[in-house]
Amino acid sequence: MNKDIIQPPEQCNVAIIGAGPSGLAAATELKKLGVESVIVLEREAQAGGIPRHCTHSPFGLREFKRLYNGERYADELSHQAIKSGVIICLKSSVIAINKGAILELSTPTGIRTLIAQKVIICTGIRETPRANRLISGQRPMGILTSGALQSIIHLKHKKPFQRPVIIGTELVSFSSLLSCRYAGIKPIAMLEKNSRITAKWGVQILAKIFDVPIFYKTCLHNIIGKKEVEAVEINIKCSALKKKKERIKKVLPCDGVIFTGEFVAESSLLRMGHLDVDPSTGNPVIDQFGRCSDSDYFATGNMTHPVETAGYCWKQGRQTAQQVYASLKGELDPYQKRIHIISTSPIIKYIVPQVLALTVKGDYQSGKHIAMDCFQIRVNKAVKGRLSIRSGAKTLVQKKINSLPERRINLKLPCSILSAKNDADIPLQLHFESR
Amino acid sequence: MPITTQYPKKQKTAHYDIIIIGAGSVGCAIARKFTLEGAQVLILEKGTDILDGASKGNSAILHTGFDAPPDSIEQSCIADSYQEFMSLRDKLHLPLMKTGALLLAWTEDEADQLDGILKKAQYNNVNDTQRLSAKVILNKEPQLASHLKAGIYIPKESLIDPWTTPFVYMYQAIENGAQLICCCEVSNGQFDGEKWQLETSQGKFKATTVINCAGLYGDLIDQQLLGWSAFQINPRKGQFIVYDTPANRLIHSIILPVPNKTSKGVLICQTIFGKLLVGPSAEDQDDREDASVTTETLQMLQKKGEELLPALVNESINASYAGICPATQFKDYQIHYHNKKNYVSVSGIRSTGLTAALGIANYVFLQLQKEKSIYSPLDTIIYPKRLNQIAECETRDWQKEGNQGIVCHCERATEREVVTALEDAHLPVNSLDALKRRTRVTMGRCQSFYCSARLAEITETYFKRPI
Ligand SMILES: Cc1cc2nc3c(=O)[nH]c(=O)nc-3n(C[C@H](O)[C@H](O)[C@H](O)COP(=O)(O)OP(=O)(O)OC[C@H]3O[C@@H](n4cnc5c(N)ncnc54)[C@H](O)[C@@H]3O)c2cc1C
Ligand SMILES: Cc1cc2nc3c(=O)[nH]c(=O)nc-3n(C[C@H](O)[C@H](O)[C@H](O)COP(=O)(O)OP(=O)(O)OC[C@H]3O[C@@H](n4cnc5c(N)ncnc54)[C@H](O)[C@@H]3O)c2cc1C
Numbered sequence: 001m002n003k004d005i006i007q008p009p010e011q012c013n014v015a016i017i018g019a020g021p022s023g024l025a026a027a028t029e030l031k032k033l034g035v036e037s038v039i040v041l042e043r044e045a046q047a048g049g050i051p052r053h054c055t056h057s058p059f060g061l062r063e064f065k066r067l068y069n070g071e072r073y074a075d076e077l078s079h080q081a082i083k084s085g086v087i088i089c090l091k092s093s094v095i096a097i098n099k100g101a102i103l104e105l106s107t108p109t110g111i112r113t114l115i116a117q118k119v120i121i122c123t124g125i126r127e128t129p130r131a132n133r134l135i136s137g138q139r140p141m142g143i144l145t146s147g148a149l150q151s152i153i154h155l156k157h158k159k160p161f162q163r164p165v166i167i168g169t170e171l172v173s174f175s176s177l178l179s180c181r182y183a184g185i186k187p188i189a190m191l192e193k194n195s196r197i198t199a200k201w202g203v204q205i206l207a208k209i210f211d212v213p214i215f216y217k218t219c220l221h222n223i224i225g226k227k228e229v230e231a232v233e234i235n236i237k238c239s240a241l242k243k244k245k246e247r248i249k250k251v252l253p254c255d256g257v258i259f260t261g262e263f264v265a266e267s268s269l270l271r272m273g274h275l276d277v278d279p280s281t282g283n284p285v286i287d288q289f290g291r292c293s294d295s296d297y298f299a300t301g302n303m304t305h306p307v308e309t310a311g312y313c314w315k316q317g318r319q320t321a322q323q324v325y326a327s328l329k330g331e332l333d334p335y336q337k338r339i340h341i342i343s344t345s346p347i348i349k350y351i352v353p354q355v356l357a358l359t360v361k362g363d364y365q366s367g368k369h370i371a372m373d374c375f376q377i378r379v380n381k382a383v384k385g386r387l388s389i390r391s392g393a394k395t396l397v398q399k400k401i402n403s404l405p406e407r408r409i410n411l412k413l414p415c416s417i418l419s420a421k422n423d424a425d426i427p428l429q430l431h432f433e434s435r
Numbered sequence: 436m437p438i439t440t441q442y443p444k445k446q447k448t449a450h451y452d453i454i455i456i457g458a459g460s461v462g463c464a465i466a467r468k469f470t471l472e473g474a475q476v477l478i479l480e481k482g483t484d485i486l487d488g489a490s491k492g493n494s495a496i497l498h499t500g501f502d503a504p505p506d507s508i509e510q511s512c513i514a515d516s517y518q519e520f521m522s523l524r525d526k527l528h529l530p531l532m533k534t535g536a537l538l539l540a541w542t543e544d545e546a547d548q549l550d551g552i553l554k555k556a557q558y559n560n561v562n563d564t565q566r567l568s569a570k571v572i573l574n575k576e577p578q579l580a581s582h583l584k585a586g587i588y589i590p591k592e593s594l595i596d597p598w599t600t601p602f603v604y605m606y607q608a609i610e611n612g613a614q615l616i617c618c619c620e621v622s623n624g625q626f627d628g629e630k631w632q633l634e635t636s637q638g639k640f641k642a643t644t645v646i647n648c649a650g651l652y653g654d655l656i657d658q659q660l661l662g663w664s665a666f667q668i669n670p671r672k673g674q675f676i677v678y679d680t681p682a683n684r685l686i687h688s689i690i691l692p693v694p695n696k697t698s699k700g701v702l703i704c705q706t707i708f709g710k711l712l713v714g715p716s717a718e719d720q721d722d723r724e725d726a727s728v729t730t731e732t733l734q735m736l737q738k739k740g741e742e743l744l745p746a747l748v749n750e751s752i753n754a755s756y757a758g759i760c761p762a763t764q765f766k767d768y769q770i771h772y773h774n775k776k777n778y779v780s781v782s783g784i785r786s787t788g789l790t791a792a793l794g795i796a797n798y799v800f801l802q803l804q805k806e807k808s809i810y811s812p813l814d815t816i817i818y819p820k821r822l823n824q825i826a827e828c829e830t831r832d833w834q835k836e837g838n839q840g841i842v843c844h845c846e847r848a849t850e851r852e853v854v855t856a857l858e859d860a861h862l863p864v865n866s867l868d869a870l871k872r873r874t875r876v877t878m879g880r881c882q883s884f885y886c887s888a889r890l891a892e893i894t895e896t897y898f899k900r901p902i
Contacts, residue, residue: 043841044885045840053888091840091841093833093841093844093847095833095847106833106834106838106841106847107840108837108838108839108840109836109837110834110835110837110838111834126880126881126884127881129880129881129882129883129884130882131677131752131753131754131755131882132751132752132753134676134728134733134734134737134752134755135730136728136729136730137727137728138725138726138727139726139756141867141900141902144883144887145881145882145883147881147884148884148885148887151885151887151888152887152891155888156888156891156892158891160902221730222727222729222730226724226725227900264751266881268679268680268845268880271681272680272681279749282751
């Protein structure tokens, strides 16, 4: 099997870390633009990223105008990349990133170094597992994240349990429901801590069709069982009981727990290196061109904004590739003045980009290509009110919002301040007033 | 394929010199000692793997014994063990991180106790300890909270690998002729005046002498075999939280608190696997098996950690676990030689058993040898070749050629090391827990989001309970 694996070269123009939709899209785009050597480094034995684990649809509508399941979609993406001249090195795990776009890799033949002109980091996301959520209980078998569940079911055709409980109601939670259904597993319930589901588009209809109840305002408290999961203890905050904040404890017999969603960036590579990361989320700090704090590095795809669809990441990967191309050709404004955006409200989960580079042209365009023209913002609970970006007392842009957690909120970039003539010392503030 | 529980797979002997009940840290070290001294040793372990009891979860500190009860068996075993560890380290390739420890006072009250602790350290012959001012300490460890009052520096406290260390002891015992049987629970036994016959879940075994190293079950084994026990096990649980690798850079020394009357308190230290540990709690319980964690305690540890090391606020928690230690109503170890019955009870090895194991083995051997000199040491001792290293201070497999690629990305465990562990000639793994302890798979930040499918595939025919 190792014979098929291409060894990474010692040098290249652009190195891309991660062969998910965003990395493959960026690589393909760079080749189309005429960049000579584009190398994708992927730690798995196959390219494609997360979609490889998904037998379900929808994938590919934006990219191929066709409906694919995840596996086919992943194959299609790698196929296109290879066809356009991208070199994909599998089983090549980037273990350190250094100044000067120097990457350290672990490969089946040991440690190697790759020196690039520019690097794009597309390492994606992972779900928050049980440990991070500080859930009580022992450590029986049968506790999985939906990512692990899907790969066990789809890639390895195994059935880890019969009647698990699903924690969360994000899109991915319903996708786990589909995977369960596919494998003949019947979840006993889905637990949601808020009073409505986190996913949109009324997907709860799936739960109804499969006859799986959703328990709202309910948290998982304790996992019972030593070797195998026997039951879970849940807390139901029951407002109907009138007694203030009284919680009802209930035991649900089950044989597995699926922790879904609460995605975080797979960014330990960055945290251990020299690039700035947003300390509370671990997202890389980028400007409106997708540039990291070291301008040899760019980041794109899900890791910059947990979590979006594959199509969205694919599009973003292409856009970032255009900026990388511009910067290779010296068309991107050099990295001089940057303004930080600081959020003043605890309801803000994150904002991206976290810094704005002031450009000579004074707008958000650079060269021929358009970069991000919006901030992407997420809140961490259901809120109604007004978001604004302020510079001192002056409001630059604002927007009314009525949002749930995990929903993308777009807010226009304040073009007026992007001129390099402006002062970069005073950070901008992201403000929220509730209504 | 039937799964082996007998290592090596050779014919059982009709009669052994020694049967050791329990393959925890202590049983492993004792097995090594008696084997090298020339005894025919059989180890019976009820778990599917060695280190399945108290020894599976601890803080992995190699103690100097500076704070051990003066004149106790514990103190002397720790001191002896520390020296022997250092002399064996190269030959057995035992990883070690010389971090040193800082015992810190956070209130004036605690600062007043430092002199007493220093005196005790000196009495215990740990003479290189030193009182430091808050300023000097903050210079050394700038991330510590600034409300620090003063502290003691204990340069020789170190970190070791909690699993590879006892594993190597057992490995050397087996390579030199000992035999280990797992999934073998001792349920009863009779002594006929000359020899023992033990009844187990895998049949009967005979031996001249029995050594009870059953950890949390030490008192029950005594009761079953002797009819009485000189002590009672009071299980004490300690919960830990583990922060992910990036947190590891925040401190270098082992950060100890001033102990209170009931426990040694919550410490913060790196692990030899490149993580950061906060814990343990100290909770007395009746259950000998219940290693569950609780949200409340984990939150308490998180708060405590952030109080002492404020930068932890932005670090992510990777894992949590609990260990149970075999405390008794006594302060000291409970090592009793019942010479009329050819029986040694090695119990109550509370919070220092990983460190003290080599010393305990020497101590037990001397007790037996005092009576009658029965064994003659092996002419040539086999030292195991370098086993797979999972400590970050060693060269790991992913750094070497031919590793076949990484399977567990968070912990960088390679396919080759997983397969090697599954097919080891002497001690192949037959459970996921065992595989974790040999390779670190699934122990990282993603808790198997990425690797579980591939692992399920590779291990398919090897485990008693497939993944
Ligand atoms: C369970 C689940 C179901 C989903 N269902 C859908 C759906 O139906 N439709 C849809 O549009 N979207 C879906 N998504 C979202 C979609 O999968 C993601 O948006 C998309 O995969 C993001 O692409 P990416 O390139 O940013 O990251 P990823 O796809 O996560 O790819 C990251 C790649 O980087 C590699 N990598 C990471 N670190 C390193 C390193 N150090 N060295 C080398 N390589 C590295 C990883 O192995 C991986 O291959 C789903 C997601 C999940 C988790
Ligand atoms: C929270 C915590 C932190 C600690 N930190 C440290 C530290 O930093 N440094 C240090 O040196 N020490 C530390 N320790 C202490 C150390 O872990 C223990 O002292 C040590 O593991 C005890 O080992 P043992 O071999 O006596 O017991 P065990 O590991 O419990 O071994 C006993 C074995 O006997 C087996 N057994 C039981 N009954 C039977 C039966 N009937 N038949 C067959 N087999 C049986 C069990 O399965 C088990 O494997 C810590 C302990 C805890 C709990």
